[in-house]
Amino acid sequence: MKLVTFICNGQSNIGALIDDAIVAASGELPNDMMEFLAAGESAKTELQRQIDSSAPRIPMTAVTLLAPVPRPGKFLGIGLNYADHISETGREKPEYPTFFTKQSTCVIANGEAIHVPNISEKVDYEGELAFVIGKRCKNVPVDKAHEVIAGYTICNDVTVRDWQQRTPTWTLGKSFDTHGPMGPWLVTADEIADPHNLGLKTWVDDELRQSANTGEMIFNCYEMVAYLSQAMTLEPGDVISTGTPAGVGVKMKPRGYLMPGQTVRIEIESIGTLTNPVIAEPE
Incomplete structure (x- = not known):
């Protein structure tokens, strides 16, 4: 469904x-x-x-x-969760999942515009699989984690790179208004045979920037649920975005930051396509 x-x-x-x-x-x-x-x-x-x-x-x-969950109670992302992305950043593989918060006011729907803010031109895309919690839960074991996931959607973890680096939590750089495109719908978990074997591609205009498979994640969806639920109660409608593969704009030469007039398109197998135009922040 x-x-x-x-x-x-x-x-x-x-x-x-x-x-x-x-x-x-x-x-x-x-x-x-x-x-x-x-x-x-x-x-x-x-x-x-x-x-x-x-x-x-x-x-x-x-x-x-609208976004399938227009204002999630929690909107969490994980950093450095694909080996090829870690390699392009020059960082070490994390021992534990590296989670951060995106503020829910950043969420927009398929077709809505991503704003390049007046205070920065370093706006980057991150095509990601996201999952949505369906049951209130705490201390969920890995082998039971699939039971609390309602379904899967697509997220663009848009990031303002210079603001991201101003704080080790990354929250401000991840939470600008319009920088949480999500959708276009929520595919229920029973329709996804294996969330860890889905092709993921990101285009900017007609240029393919990212191409990966969710099986390449270091920490899979079920491990994320188990880890997070040790610390906090997860509730229906909470959104967890599962990290991005290699190919982000900040690592391109020259930089491939988003510019007004461009369009970002993210396609994930068995889910669909999330498309958002990019415009200058309105006055």
Whole structure:
């Protein structure tokens, strides 16, 4: 199932994408993605029942898609999680996962514009697989971690490189407004046979910048859940972005930073494509 958050006739709702139309959640189902995920398997079953009962379809042309989780309670990323990316940065392989926080106000949807801020031109892309937590959980063992993942989506961990280096936490450089493109939908975990065997590609305009497989991650999705949940309670709607492979703009010669007028396109096998234009920050 491809779960979406969308606006139709001025109202926000969630639903499932079926071909090129949406079946909106109705009846007693929540109209918010975090509440829908928190409602558990029964909510998903009811939405499937509505799909099977030939509930009305809303054409995609009549809606505006938002990020699948527009304001996650937690939005975490992991650094240095692909060996080829570590190699291009000249750093050592980390002994433990290196997590950082992206502030949820950075989240934008597929098709929305990434802003190059007035205070920096060093804006970089990072194509990444992200997963969304579906159950409130703590101290999850690795072999049970798949049970708390609701599904998978695409994230562009846009980074302002000079601001990133101003603090060891990286948070400011990772959290500028519009620097968390996510979507276009959330593919439920049962639709992904193996999240650690998905092709990932990133283009800037027509230039292929990144090409990798999620199997190349050093710490996989389940290990991330186990590690994080030792420290904090994970909740429905929390988003964890799983790191980027080699090919980021900061390591190109000359630098391949994003410029207004360009478009970033990230494709992940079995999920879809996340596309965002780049513009100068509006006054």
